Structures are given as structure tokens and as C-alpha cells.
Amino acid sequence: MTAKEYLSQIGVYKRIIAHKRKEHEAARGDIAYIRGLDYSRDRVQTNPGEGVVGVAIKLADFDRELCETITEYSRKIDEIVDKIYALGNEKYIECLYQHYFDGLGFDEVSFNMGYNYSYILHLHSDALKAFAETNPDIANLT
Numbered sequence: 001m002t003a004k005e006y007l008s009q010i011g012v013y014k015r016i017i018a019h020k021r022k023e024h025e026a027a028r029g030d031i032a033y034i035r036g037l038d039y040s041r042d043r044v045q046t047n048p049g050e051g052v053v054g055v056a057i058k059l060a061d062f063d064r065e066l067c068e069t070i071t072e073y074s075r076k077i078d079e080i081v082d083k084i085y086a087l088g089n090e091k092y093i094e095c096l097y098q099h100y101f102d103g104l105g106f107d108e109v110s111f112n113m114g115y116n117y118s119y120i121l122h123l124h125s126d127a128l129k130a131f132a133e134t135n136p137d138i139a140n141l142t
Contacts, residue, residue, distance in 0.1 A: 001138055001139065002139075003132040003135070003138065006080070007100040008100065009076070010080055011100065013073040013074075013076055014077065014103075017069070017074070020069050020070065021066070021070075024063070024066045028059065077101075081097070083134070084100075086134060091113070091123055092123070092127035092130055092131075094113060095123050095124050095127050096124070096128075096131065098112060099124065106120050106121060106124065
């Protein structure tokens with residue numbers, strides 16, 4: 001895996017967390033809908049896992065799963081960010097952080113850092129090389 005591919009995982013992990021949160025909100029909407037139904041008219045024999053109780057149990061399981069997923073991917077993001085900070089070069093850190101963690105394009109990074117676009121492209125290239133040299137173990141990841 002290249003340094004660029006490794007750092008790009010930050011965006012993937014952030015999207016996974018965002019998608020899981022959306023799924024969670026949809027599940028919460030489902031239980032709110034079920035609680036709003038009128039069950040007083042028809043009495044029907046159901047399985048114990050169905051209805052409000054079943055949905056509540058599924059939602060509790062989903063809450064636990066969401067928490068585990070967010071914790072796992074947040075930990076992975078933190079590990080990558082720690083490796084960025086380990087570079088020790090302030091310009092490299094800022095360039096990589098803004099591009100990979102904040103998801104900014106090079107035009108925005110150049111504006112934020114106060115350098116021209118071509119300098120940021122060169123700086124990014126140098127930062128990736130330094131990152132790969134500092135973290136040779138990522139070359140073995142798949």
C-alpha cells in the first residue's frame with residue numbers, strides 16, 4: 001500500500017461512520033413510527049420478537065454495534081493522524097492533515113496555508129515521501 005492509499009483511508013473511515021449514523025437515525029425513526037401505531041383495535045397473536053419490543057431489542061443491538069463501529073474506525077483514524085504528526089515537519093503535517101483529514105482539495109489547502117497551488121503539490125509529494133520513509137510498515141499492508 002502506498003502512503004497516499006494509506007492516508008486516503010481516513011476519508012473512507014469517516015464515510016463509514018457517517019453512513020452508520022444515518023442508518024442509526026433511520027432505525028430510530030422506525031421505532032418512533034411503531035410506537036405511534038394504534039394497537040387497541042385488533043388483537044393478533046404474534047411472536048415475542050415482533051412489534052415494539054422486538055424493534056426495541058434490535059435498536060439496542062444496533063446502538064451497541066454502532067458504538068463498536070465508531071470506536072473501531074475512530075481508533076484507526078487516530079492511528080493514521082498520529083503517524084502524520086510523527087513527521088515533525090509543520091508544513092508536511094498541515095498539508096497532509098488538511099488534505100486527508102479535512103478532505104480539502106489542493107486549491108483550498110494552498111489558500112489556507114498561504115502558498116501557491118504548485119508549491120502545495122510539490123509539498124504534498126515531499127510529505128508523502130517523508131511519510132512513506134517514516135512508516136515503512138505501511139508498504140506491507142493490503
